[in-house]
Amino acid sequence: MTKLVLLSGWGIDARVWQPLAPYWPPGIEVNTPDWPGYGNRAGEAAPTTLPELASAMRHELPSDAVWVGWSLGGLLAGALLEHLPAPRALILVGTGYRFCSEDGVTPAELATFRRAFERDPQATWRHFLRWQLQGEPSPRLALRRLLDLLGRHPSASNDTLALGLDQLAQLDLSRQLGAPPCPVRRLFGERDRLIGKTARREADRLLADNGHCPMLTRPDALASHLIMLLRDVAPLPDDGEVVI
Template identity: 55%
Template sequence: MPRLILLHGWGVDARIWAPLAAHWPDAEAPACPDWPGYGTRAALGAPGDLDALADAMAAALPADAVWVGWSLGGLLAAALSLRLPAPQGLVMLGMGPRFCHPAAVNEAALGDFQRAFSRAPEASWRHFLRWQSGGEPSPRDTYRQLTRLLGDTPPATLPTLSAGLAQLSQLDAQHLVPAPPCPVAWLYGTRDPLLAPSGLPSGAEALPDSGHCAMLSQPVALARALQRLAGDFSHASTMERR
């Protein structure tokens, strides 16, 4: 089975995947790289430059793996699938072809958040953590998990976070629907406050009783779903070679 590469979203770093650690077979532990500007990784000179991002992430995103892009990480993975050798499969987790949707986070709401972030970045970041926790079965517990994992300050440089908000507004992964560069699966929480199921492609798979942060609220179900999808991609690849 191909290795999983787990790619985090906006305002969090690779620590978001820690609750899944106990649920992988030892030989199949995924890689969890940070995006540039997050954690201890140096920021890009131009954080919104996708070509520079592809160069910086090339070693962490091999073609013989399955990339799992969560939230903004999904949009970035989709963009990099056109700039790097395409992976064996791509899982879009908690993300549709676009972030903004009238039935979830519309463009006006995202614009308001961008302006709030420019005025008060840390307070806005904490608000976002609460916002994305809101669809979980226990939002308070999920928010406490997030703050225990991440601490009290944003885990990325402010220019990186600002560029990420612009990417949430601008990036489009529609190319994954009619003519994807690799097999694609769409996976989402049934209670996700940031996503509209009506905006997802046909065949999207739901994770019951979870919101945007399924790795915190439903780690066992999410780990099993990702392992199954990686196995499906591997089987499909084997059949194509025959």
Template identity: 60%
Template structure:
């Protein structure tokens, strides 16, 4: 079966994917590398603000024979890397469209205010973001406790890393790539995602009814099942020459 590579979003490292672990079939290879500057790669600050350097750092973690699953900022970065790395068998955009700011979702004014608040008080603003993104979950407070159990009460990345990636949330626009993608693109999100814009909701291939921006917390079994099916379809679609 085609492997899955799970890529986390702003301010959150790869531990966010741990709730899915009990639901993967044994034959499916799943990896969750950290972006440079986060978690196990926290020392690699300078690599992800330039596409070529980011591609060089992530090349071994993002093989062409896999499906890349990007969540939130991770989806924006993974899509950008389609122009830098060998084409994967598919890309999953989880809780994200072609850009972060959009009508009906997070506005550019809101993001600008958030960035200003982050410069004044990085840790408190990061903690506010955790609560903000969980507003669409069916049980936000238990979801926050679960998230804190997974990643702790302080970010694994430095303020400089987080500020750099807020700039990427503001700047990255992948709509041209997604208009003519080099591989299959699957768009998934929670039905109550407070960060997703109207046009991106209409473009979804699947919506998780009992979830917001963090379906890995609210419906891990359903999310794992959907991603496993995408991996199976990618395997069936692969040509003999591209099989590992």
């Protein structure tokens, strides 16, 4: 049995992974925990330091699992490599060494977004949902699917969302991924507007015709690509065969 832990990104809780459920083969145990302050843990205060976050997520991120972090979830998972026992492998989906880059989302763009969030958090959250879907083959359909999953309001508080924006601005995985304690693989949508071309060139696999949120538009393809990466870092039993 291969354990897989799927970690969601900024402003979005673990329900975003539900579309992948029909596509997992036998031999994979999938867990989709919420970060503190999100979804089923919305009543918890979000930890403000990485050691505190590690303590809060210790039981959700076991060392005998493969962690899959999407967007901010990937940055946090990578940062936690220094605070928790290393997993079997780390797969980063739509996550570079850092969130900002000169050929992706620039620091100036993120600063503008953060100022807008201070003025109107809810409207800025809704804008972000649309923004991250720009590279998908059908952004409007993807937005409807996302809102059907999450509802019209974030499960996280404004304070939790503001903390996540701080993390997007500050987290840098150059040190952790320069000499990682476990295998690391990168998966990007080839049309991801939040990822620069430099980062996409380092991808182990690219999702054709997809952007930042393939779980909404091609969950079958995303699951298949993740399974192919799993074969590389954590071999599956024979009955887990999947053909892309």
